Amino acid sequence: MTSGLPVLVGIDGSRDGIIALTWAAAYAGLRQAPLHAVYVVDEDRQLPVGTPPPGPDDGSEVLDDAGEALDRIGFSAATLEVRHGHPAQVLLDLSESSQALVVGRRGMGGFAELVLGSTSQVCTALATKVPLIVVPDTWDPAAPARGRVVVGVDGSVEGQEAVRFAFELASATGAELFGVHAIQLREAWPDPSTWQDPARQLWIQNADELLSETLDGWTAKYPGTVVRQHAVTDHPVRVLARESQDADLVVVGGVGRTAFSELRMGSVARGLLHHSHCPVAVVHHPDP
Template sequence: MSGLVVVGVDGSASSFAAVEAAAREARWRGAGLRLVHAFIWPAMHVSLGPSPLGPPEGGLRNMAERLLAEAEERARTVAPEVDVSRALLTGEPLTVLEAQSRAAELVVVGSHGMGGFVGLMVGSTAVHLAAHGRCPVLVVREQGESTGPIVVGVDGSSAAAGAVDFAFAEAALRGADIVALHAWTTWNTPMPPPPQDEAMPYANEPGALAAGEERLLSEALASHQETHPGVNVRREVVKGGTREALIEASRTAQLLVVGARGRGGFAGLLLGSVSQAMLHHAHCPVAVVRGTAGSP
């Protein structure tokens, strides 16, 4: 066994869906699975044990242990061969899971947990962990796995290259196809060089921008297709908004992979607007990758 998949457990339906997804990921990777519950109550200086007037199995600590036990039962049902461990750690969820991500190759969380507000499409822990986690973060909703392709957003930036790495590795593990999607408009395409011939009315011939974007996608995928020759890849270059194109593609996908930031991001911004939009509006689980997949 090598590697570790970490999953956050809080007792919500979303977190139990994340446990099942994490168990599958650990099985595919031949990795261990760590079930983590962030136990904030000790910091609140409240009683953790059972009440003298209540049953001996009562109390906050026993409740947390039961949550982890139920999560372990679900994980073993999905992947009985996986080595499962439990961790009941003092602290609030983001801090605990960010620390766990330092030793993990993947952290999995539900899209919203017990602390979520009704109607909120994705919880704050999922968004913040996607921005601050030290490894790829997989955000899972309650609906089951699809049999569709893995969709990866490609924009040619170094920040998004890790997403392509992750998508190809994940496709190889799952035996899935990849849809590599690149969306562009004249607003997000790099400015072409000035015309060399003053008599020429355009900086580039008509259609040159589209051809350049096709070339960008091909170059971004070339080395990955060499290292993963068994992965079937379909390329899609779309003239239009990136958010809209990825959300539409996610309708038939089993997983959507995006970089934390793309070529349109502001320096210092940990999570870009496209990746945030995917966490809120994608129709399938979303993996957010910072830098090279699996690296800090």
Template structure:
């Protein structure tokens, strides 16, 4: 499905938690910046044993009514929060039946981006709860997915947007998003290439070559974008270490951290590996995960 980016909504998953409200705030701010409508979606995931279509038992009917009312109340509060920050913002609410992952995945089909809150749980705990929806949604979404664990850092001077660059075609959409966002917000791009340390007697020599390779890939990747956005300041950093720690630390005071879903080295594999899990659970600013269009994935494989 082709999405009209000028009218596509920003979709946010609504839950009645602090993490959910933080996601609504971020999504509302972004919708206002881009002049896009906001779609607030709450998945009514019925507990086992509750029939929400036919419930002859009057006690069950009362319970189901309360469950539905709680969902509607969460949506009303989310819309009030969004429109109170941005009067005039077009905000619709959707109460959908089903588990959060399939419900939200369906809404990404015509979305400009999907915004999720993330509770402060351990990686193992979150993956075993209904709150652990970011990983499966990220793996299959066709639009950028934003995971908001903490507020963006708006007091840093200069304001920065950090983007992970590995030099492959798969990082291009992430770089494109980062430059567009930086231009909208008057921010500085911090482009980070991560080289993992090598062992052995020739480690020092090999690392020198790795660093040079990282600098060359950064220059090649950013060349066209710096020409397209001449007013966006850019800092280039090549660092040695584990990608999760390097990117997490680089973005500690950033407006957001932007990465792609595929790539080489630490970014390989639909963000289902250690880097993806680490950034989803430990990023210290909003994390934006930008997918590679399917056509580009196919071309890259050939």
């Protein structure tokens, strides 16, 4: 599990940015990869009315804080850099020569647009790029690992990249992989009283089969990884947010075709990023 490309993380001087930096350092160590931490000075950022203009910002204080945080956890394979421009655009440009992009869920405003901004803007920028990992401020770097990676499964070819990422991480950390397929029932479903066997929930059976077909091939590639699966009738955000309470990471695909289709960074993904208790990885197919 190695790569010469760095893990890229956005820092902004906030506690949230330090939490994201800590997660990124752990991930870089797991990948045996260097870490590239970047603070982007956004000189065009609009300040709230009545806020006095800030003084000159050379980024030195932010980099010092980041360096101290890395020293505390004993991570030395890192480069710290200041850039100028639009934070989201700078990070997306740098991500083209990185293996993953990590950002905090909240902060001092620097990266909020990357996560919660225009769906079309973010989708266009990220559709063919590296995995995006969003670390919430509720994640505790000092807490013991849960030993569980959750992945949202939709059975699509495009979603296989997310499943691969989840299996790879679960295998490297010795975690259990938990595959989830969420189904939102439509009014068009036939009345159960008309079925030959009303006690047999057809959508659950179909979902279980989809999960097995998706996960079985990867299970053979990672025979040492414990795999469980769960099909449920509920809203994807509720399902994944609930599962995130006992997970180290929730992984979703960037393109889907069923209940997870909106996880292209649409309403479901944004809802999950708001409500997840653990980091969330959005992994796009390389050729959507």
